[in-house]
Amino acid sequence: MGARLVFLGRLEDVAGADARDVAPGPLADVLARLEPTLAVELLGERVRMALNGRLIAETGGVVLGDGDELAFLPPVSGG
Amino acid sequence: MGARLVFLGRLEDVAGADARDVAPGPLADVLARLEPTLAVELLGERVRMALNGRLIAETGGVVLGDGDELAFLPPVSGG
Amino acid sequence: MQDVRLIESGFDPALELERFTAGLPAAGGIVSFLGQVREGGGVEALELKHYGPLTLPGMQALGGTIHARWPLDGLLLLHRVGVMAPRDPIVLVAAAARHRRDAFAAADFAMDHLKSESWFWKREKTAQGWRWIEPRAQDRDDLARW
Amino acid sequence: MQDVRLIESGFDPALELERFTAGLPAAGGIVSFLGQVREGGGVEALELKHYGPLTLPGMQALGGTIHARWPLDGLLLLHRVGVMAPRDPIVLVAAAARHRRDAFAAADFAMDHLKSESWFWKREKTAQGWRWIEPRAQDRDDLARW
Numbered sequence: 001m002g003a004r005l006v007f008l009g010r011l012e013d014v015a016g017a018d019a020r021d022v023a024p025g026p027l028a029d030v031l032a033r034l035e036p037t038l039a040v041e042l043l044g045e046r047v048r049m050a051l052n053g054r055l056i057a058e059t060g061g062v063v064l065g066d067g068d069e070l071a072f073l074p075p076v077s078g079g
Numbered sequence: 080m081g082a083r084l085v086f087l088g089r090l091e092d093v094a095g096a097d098a099r100d101v102a103p104g105p106l107a108d109v110l111a112r113l114e115p116t117l118a119v120e121l122l123g124e125r126v127r128m129a130l131n132g133r134l135i136a137e138t139g140g141v142v143l144g145d146g147d148e149l150a151f152l153p154p155v156s157g158g
Numbered sequence: 159m160q161d162v163r164l165i166e167s168g169f170d171p172a173l174e175l176e177r178f179t180a181g182l183p184a185a186g187g188i189v190s191f192l193g194q195v196r197e198g199g200g201v202e203a204l205e206l207k208h209y210g211p212l213t214l215p216g217m218q219a220l221g222g223t224i225h226a227r228w229p230l231d232g233l234l235l236l237h238r239v240g241v242m243a244p245r246d247p248i249v250l251v252a253a254a255a256r257h258r259r260d261a262f263a264a265a266d267f268a269m270d271h272l273k274s275e276s277w278f279w280k281r282e283k284t285a286q287g288w289r290w291i292e293p294r295a296q297d298r299d300d301l302a303r304w
Numbered sequence: 305m306q307d308v309r310l311i312e313s314g315f316d317p318a319l320e321l322e323r324f325t326a327g328l329p330a331a332g333g334i335v336s337f338l339g340q341v342r343e344g345g346g347v348e349a350l351e352l353k354h355y356g357p358l359t360l361p362g363m364q365a366l367g368g369t370i371h372a373r374w375p376l377d378g379l380l381l382l383h384r385v386g387v388m389a390p391r392d393p394i395v396l397v398a399a400a401a402r403h404r405r406d407a408f409a410a411a412d413f414a415m416d417h418l419k420s421e422s423w424f425w426k427r428e429k430t431a432q433g434w435r436w437i438e439p440r441a442q443d444r445d446d447l448a449r450w
Contacts, residue, residue: 009425010353010436019352053357071355077426077437089208089290090281097207132211149210154292156280172322179317183343183391189411201424213369245329245346248333258337259446265335268406300405 003030003064006071007042016043027062027070048073082109084135086121092117093120106149117156127152159232160221164214166240173249178234178252181275183233185254189261191269199246205241206248213239214278220271224253227267228260235268237278270300305378306367310360312386317393320429324380324398331377331400336408337415343390351387352394359385359423366417370399373413374406381414383424416446 003024007015007063015038022030031039041047049056052069065071082103086094094117101109104135108120122128129150135141143149161182171192177189195204217235224233234252242248247274253264272278280291305327319336325334341350359444361379370379380398388394399410418424426437 006355008353008423012353013436013445024420050355050358055358071357073355073358074425076420076422076424077439085209087207087277088281091207092290129209137208149255150211151211152277153279154293155274155276155278156228156293171325172318175321178338179338183340184446186339186342188338188340189305190334190338191408192334192336192406193332194325194334196332196402249415255444256342258339258415262337262408263414266408269408274322296403 001066003066003068003070005030006069008071009074009077011041011047011072011074014038022064024066024068025065027059027064030064042072044074048074080145082145082147082149084109085148088156090126090151090153093117096150101143102154103143103145103147106138106143108142112137117122121151125154160218160225160235161233162214162217162221162235163237163285164165164208164217165236165238169236169238169250169252174234174236174250175252178254182232182254182292184256185261186256187258187261188252189258190234190250190252191202191246191263193249193269195242195246195248198259200284201244201282202285203241204241204246204248205281205283206237206239207279207281208239209277214274217272220268220276223271224264224268224285228253228255229257230255230260230264233268235272237272237276239278247297267304270297270304273297274301276282306364306371306381307379308360308363308381308429309362309366309383309431312415314394315396317396320382320396321398324378324400328378328400330402331407332396332402333404333407334400335367335404336380336396336398337409339395339415341388341390341392341394343373345412346430347390348426349387349429350387350392350394350433351429351434352384352385353425353427355423358419361424361440363418364416368423369417370414374399374401374410375403376401376406376410379410379414381418383418383422385424387408391416408433415444416450417441420447 012018085098091097217290234256236250251268252259257262379398382396389404397414401407420443
């Protein structure tokens with residue numbers, strides 16, 4: 001079934017969709033297989049990440065397994 | 080027709096009514112003809128006065144004529 | 159837009175607020191304060207007296223002061239007088255503005271001044287009868303913030 | 305009492321506020337903030353996106369923080385998501401308290417945090433198409449007040 005990346009806010013426009021299914025693996029490998037322009041945006045310093053609905057502080061050791069969902073959260077502009 | 084004194088808030092209880100018609104004349108004379116307990120309350124330092132709907136700062140020279148209305152306004156407790 | 163009223167009998171705060179909002183399609187935010195007679199504590203009734211020649215003109219002047227101080231799209235100041243029962247609305251203030259900080263500040267300022275500087279005198283009825291309410295030190299402190 | 309909801313389609317702020325108030329007969333004061341889609345300025349539609357696993361839990365946590373900080377009788381946090389038209393309500397916050405300063409502060413705090421820290425992303429549609437709204441410096445300043 002693979003893993004799933006979710007793109008919020010303007011990242012949706014960069015990715016061309018609000019989510020994308022990807023092959024499991026270490027996050028670095030997953031990102032390396034994306035378009036470079038998208039990967040650069042996802043790694044922007046103001047973009048936070050949530051793994052399976054929980055914010056994560058460090059992305060160094062993240063390995064995406066089957067069924068995992070990683071969300072990319074740019075600065076909010078709500079309310 | 081005389082002049083009219085209007086009593087707001089707890090002064091109404093002291094006076095026994097919310098207004099009283101009095102004979103015209105200098106304010107000092109008008110007050111001197113009231114019950115002393117009421118006169119003392121009306122002259123309390125936190126009681127303000129309005130003559131014909133306008134607040135007055137000084138009461139020294141006030142002379143009530145026919146048709147004049149003098150209101151005694153204790154501290155408010157509204158809202 | 160400024161709507162300032164003294165109200166002699168009951169009013170419907172939800173309806174008043176809805177009408178106020180409906181007239182202000184360009185306002186981004188509307189802050190309201192509703193004060194009601196608290197149920198409980200043994201209070202059976204509350205009466206607000208006012209002095210006609212001063213009270214409404216004073217509220218209108220307060221509205222003018224608020225409009226001059228904050229950029230508002232609309233301001234609503236409604237205040238009951240007379241005898242009220244628990245749960246009855248007493249006061250409804252609403253401020254509409256493009257920016258929400260202005261709306262919050264205007265409504266807050268309006269309430270502090272209605273409480274401490276407007277010509278209302280309040281008494282409560284309990285099982286012991288009617289009793290005049292004295293001004294609260296807190297109200298004076300609130301006013302000193304501005 | 306805490307009522308926190310994400311709302312997928314339209315809602316009636318007057319009705320929500322009336323229901324909230326009706327359940328709080330002992331509250332002396334209720335402060336509300338209504339944010340609506342402004343009419344004018346060329347905006348044809350506004351869309352709020354959210355992230356399900358974070359957004360509502362985040363709003364509930366905000367409600368808990370507010371309840372812990374101020375003595376409230378009730379707190380209402382309603383937020384629209386999806387596509388909205390001008391004049392549609394976006395957010396309704398209400399705080400009920402015995403003392404009005406607490407109600408004002410709680411509603412003000414709630415709005416500052418909903419604006420700056422909640423998981424919503426906003427875009428507007430004009431004649432030029434859809435455009436994502438960037439965070440405003442003002443929102444960060446508002447948050448720094450607390």
